Amino acid sequence: MAQLKEILLKINGIKKTKQITKAMNMVAASKLRGAQTSSDAFRPYSQKFSEVLGSLAESSGEQANELLVPRERIRKVHIVLCASDRGLCGGFNINLIEKAEALAKEKEAQGAEVSFSCFGKKGMEWAKKRKKQLVESFLGVIGSKVSFTIAAASGRNMVSGFLDQAYDEVYIVYAQFISMAKQLPTIKQLLPIPPIEKIEANDENGKAYQPEHICEPSSEALVGELLPKSVQVQIFSALLETSTSEHAARMMAMDNATKACNDMLESLSLIYNKARQAAITADLMDIVGGAEALKG
Amino acid sequence: MAENIRLEIVTPEKSVVSDDAKIVMAPGQLGEFGILPRHTPFMTTLNVGAVHYENAEGNERFVFVSGGFAEALPDRVTILADSAERRADIDIKRAKRAMTRAEERLEQYSKEETDFTRARVALLRAITRIRIVETR
Numbered sequence: 184m185a186q187l188k189e190i191l192l193k194i195n196g197i198k199k200t201k202q203i204t205k206a207m208n209m210v211a212a213s214k215l216r217g218a219q220t221s222s223d224a225f226r227p228y229s230q231k232f233s234e235v236l237g238s239l240a241e242s243s244g245e246q247a248n249e250l251l252v253p254r255e256r257i258r259k260v261h262i263v264l265c266a267s268d269r270g271l272c273g274g275f276n277i278n279l280i281e282k283a284e285a286l287a288k289e290k291e292a293q294g295a296e297v298s299f300s301c302f303g304k305k306g307m308e309w310a311k312k313r314k315k316q317l318v319e320s321f322l323g324v325i326g327s328k329v330s331f332t333i334a335a336a337s338g339r340n341m342v343s344g345f346l347d348q349a350y351d352e353v354y355i356v357y358a359q360f361i362s363m364a365k366q367l368p369t370i371k372q373l374l375p376i377p378p379i380e381k382i383e384a385n386d387e388n389g390k391a392y393q394p395e396h397i398c399e400p401s402s403e404a405l406v407g408e409l410l411p412k413s414v415q416v417q418i419f420s421a422l423l424e425t426s427t428s429e430h431a432a433r434m435m436a437m438d439n440a441t442k443a444c445n446d447m448l449e450s451l452s453l454i455y456n457k458a459r460q461a462a463i464t465a466d467l468m469d470i471v472g473g474a475e476a477l478k479g
Numbered sequence: 480m481a482e483n484i485r486l487e488i489v490t491p492e493k494s495v496v497s498d499d500a501k502i503v504m505a506p507g508q509l510g511e512f513g514i515l516p517r518h519t520p521f522m523t524t525l526n527v528g529a530v531h532y533e534n535a536e537g538n539e540r541f542v543f544v545s546g547g548f549a550e551a552l553p554d555r556v557t558i559l560a561d562s563a564e565r566r567a568d569i570d571i572k573r574a575k576r577a578m579t580r581a582e583e584r585l586e587q588y589s590k591e592e593t594d595f596t597r598a599r600v601a602l603l604r605a606i607t608r609i610r611i612v613e614t615r
Contacts, residue, residue: 398523399509399521
């Protein structure tokens with residue numbers, strides 16, 4: 184009988200866990216929708232932005248802006264690590280952190296000093312524990328409403344750090360959202376800005392984009408304005424992607440957990456029923472045995 | 480019927496305006512400019528200020544923008560703003576509070592500090608917002 188009770192207790196416990204994981208799954212699903220909506224809202228801006236930047240870069244020629252020129256000696260590398268604030272999302276944070284760590288190791292092997300800024304508590308905690316040089320950290324950004332102001336502030340810091348020679352290269356590590364089941368940790372170079380791709384932008388009528396603009400003040404001045412902003416745009420899009428990925432990862436993790444709960448419940452109730460039956464059989468045997476003895 | 484231009488005002492967070500316009504006026508860095516249909520391709524950075532346009536029905540509309548840039552093509556105008564609000568969406572109480580706060584700060588700081596510049600820009604934004612709401 185004692186064994187029966189124990190199994191029942193376990194079953195109830197697992198049922199409760201299942202309720203929680205199911206609820207978390209649903210919360211993540213609704214947050215994922217929110218994150219996807221803000222990604223969608225950002226798309227027209229980023230699309231237009233790269234279109235304009237591409238056409239301007241073309242017309243202003245290779246008149247190099249300082250932000251575009253790679254440094255000859257890389258002494259200081261800065262890594263922006265985007266991870267989540269909360270756990271329970273499978274290998275999501277670990278994967279991101281490992282990616283950042285591998286990049287840091289590679290740069291350190293080349294004799295560079297590596298510093299970090301972190302979005303998200305998990306990244307920050309890791310950097311502190313490993314005694315990494317942590318310049319700044321932002322909490323409560325990823326996974327909730329990402330505002331452009333934060334991306335802009337961080338972008339400005341990166342650009343001024345780069346211009347003051349505090350950083351020779353800046354990278355961002357974030358989770359690229361590929362599908363519900365796949366989020367890819369990705370490294371992107373923020374500074375110096377990699378050569379701008381000249382996109383073949385077509386408008387709805389299929390006409391090629393007309394790059395011949397009259398520019399005010401001048402195309403060089405415009406590029407000078409746009410380049411720092413493009414860093415902010417990159418950071419913002421990385422933050423949005425990471426948010427979306429976090430919720431997708433949590434949904435998957437919680438889905439798996441719910442499935443695992445179901446499996447366990449199934450095997451436990453099998454054991455429980457077997458034990459119950461054995462107990463009944465034993466009781467019956469007792470009664471029958473007793474009756475036989477009285478007859479005799 | 481006269482031609483219209485397509486006006487799009489987008490910020491990183493959302494698309495604020497998507498409308499047909501007869502004329503668009505915007506605060507360029509080198510001064511206010513107006514765009515009519517079939518304008519030659521033109522690009523400029525924007526100051527803090529008001530974009531106003533006349534829509535297809537001939538109503539005048541005001542939109543607050545703070546910084547960013549504008550691109551004009553013969554048939555459309557795209558404004559990529561750091562932030563933008565339609566006149567109806569401006570929070571006048573907040574703008575007034577921001578104005579008092581900025582004014583207080585301006586009195587505290589000396590002119591060289593970066594905080595001074597920041598407060599000055601904040602004041603400019605607040606005043607522009609208030610002015611947009613209170614015109615007419």
